[in-house]
Amino acid sequence: MPAKSKAQQKAAGAALAAKRGEISKSELKGASKEMEKSMSEEQLEGFAATKRKRLPNRAK
Structure with missing residues (x-):
């Protein structure tokens, strides 16, 4: 997705990155902390792999 x-x-x-152990989970804040707890690595890969070129800064 x-x-x-x-x-x-x-x-x-x-x-x-936290789920893979590349950074400490204690470094996460806000949405990233919740995403790490509630989503699988495959789901996170789908979100993280999205090209940023045409995305808005914030979702409406």
Whole structure:
């Protein structure tokens, strides 16, 4: 599933990095912390892989 905004894509990337152990889970805040807990690695990959070029900064 593609991300709907640049902020969502960025949060998914941070959550994915924490899930893979590349960063500490304690470094996560807000949406990325919730995404890490509630989504699978495959779901996070789908959000994080979204191209950012035409996405809005924030979802409406």
